[in-house]
Amino acid sequence: MDKERLKGKNVLITGAAQGMGAAVGEHFAAQGAKICLTDVNLDGCKEVEERIRSAGGEAISCKVDVRNREDHVAAVKATVENFGSLNVSINNAGVNKPLFFMDITEENYDFIMDINVRGALLGMQEQARQMIKQGKQKEPYKIIHVASILSRETFDDVVVYGMSKHAIAALIKGGAKSLVEHGITVNGYGPGVVRTELWEQLDKDLVAIGKFDKPGESMDSIAENMILMKRYSYPEDVVGTASFLASSESDYMTGQILMIDGGMVIQ
Numbered sequence: 001m002d003k004e005r006l007k008g009k010n011v012l013i014t015g016a017a018q019g020m021g022a023a024v025g026e027h028f029a030a031q032g033a034k035i036c037l038t039d040v041n042l043d044g045c046k047e048v049e050e051r052i053r054s055a056g057g058e059a060i061s062c063k064v065d066v067r068n069r070e071d072h073v074a075a076v077k078a079t080v081e082n083f084g085s086l087n088v089s090i091n092n093a094g095v096n097k098p099l100f101f102m103d104i105t106e107e108n109y110d111f112i113m114d115i116n117v118r119g120a121l122l123g124m125q126e127q128a129r130q131m132i133k134q135g136k137q138k139e140p141y142k143i144i145h146v147a148s149i150l151s152r153e154t155f156d157d158v159v160v161y162g163m164s165k166h167a168i169a170a171l172i173k174g175g176a177k178s179l180v181e182h183g184i185t186v187n188g189y190g191p192g193v194v195r196t197e198l199w200e201q202l203d204k205d206l207v208a209i210g211k212f213d214k215p216g217e218s219m220d221s222i223a224e225n226m227i228l229m230k231r232y233s234y235p236e237d238v239v240g241t242a243s244f245l246a247s248s249e250s251d252y253m254t255g256q257i258l259m260i261d262g263g264m265v266i267q
């Protein structure tokens with residue numbers, strides 16, 4: 001691993017208490033970045049912070065509910081106060097709750113869309129506001145969104161989640177066009193099936209709505225029947241692509257989504 005790949009990058013991550021957000025935070029810190037870990041679960045962030053510090057890295061934690069603009073403002077402020085500036089953000093917080101189409105409720109829609117879409121938009125605005133204030137620099141600032149295979153495809157039991165991740169694709173395109181004049185790039189990465197707590201819960205919910213018969217079947221069945229590489233993934237499978245998008249190696253990219261899905265959705 002290149003321990004200096006992200007040296008000089010001050011990075012804010014949402015949804016960083018567990019799963020991919022935590023893994024990306026630890027990977028970035030091991031590559032020299034300073035990390036502001038944010039989540040509704042502050043205790044989870046502090047555990048990740050402790051692991052980063054014990055490994056010799058630098059991190060702080062901040063409680064953020066991505067649905068609240070003032071929480072984003074506070075997290076950006078904490079990043080700048082502790083590290084001097086904000087160079088990179090990863091808008092990673094996200095939820096899923098599967099329902100078949102005719103069962104979708106207003107509550108289900110609001111829950112998913114508020115966190116996945118409104119949260120990413122508000123975060124992006126406040127991160128960009130700080131980057132604009134810092135002024136254009138030789139290396140672009142980078143706003144990175146966590147998209148999904150469901151930014152390109154959707155299925156009958158996750159229509160609202162698919163809508164939310166298609167909205168993230170639009171946010172990436174619109175953001176890239178809106179922020180380029182300020183020296184900010186906007187890109188995303190799209191995981192496929194990643195074994196995190198989100199998927200453990202999804203697996204239970206899919207059994208509850210009758211999509212699969214028994215726990216664990218969903219991931220194995222999807223891996224066998226829908227993923228070219230015949231396996232689902234782990235957070236470790238995505239951290240390298242996230243690091244590439246945060247690094248200067250991707251400076252000439254904007255408005256793009258890179259899929260990391262073992263060949264599940266090819267376009």
Ligand SMILES: NC(=O)c1ccc[n+]([C@@H]2O[C@H](COP(=O)([O-])OP(=O)(O)OC[C@H]3O[C@@H](n4cnc5c(N)ncnc54)[C@H](O)[C@@H]3O)[C@@H](O)[C@H]2O)c1
Pocket residue numbers: 014015016017018019020021038039040041044064065066067092093094095115119146147148149190191192193194195196197198199
């Ligand atoms: N796991 C997958 O298969 C998969 C696939 C494609 C995309 N994704 C996306 O990757 C991202 C990370 O997912 P994960 O699988 O690591 O999930 P995860 O459940 O392990 O982690 C998500 C984190 O987001 C936090 N969070 C939830 N609501 C929040 C809110 N209102 N404000 C702030 N934080 C909040 C949770 O506390 C949690 O720590 C999400 O955007 C998800 O949609 C996941």
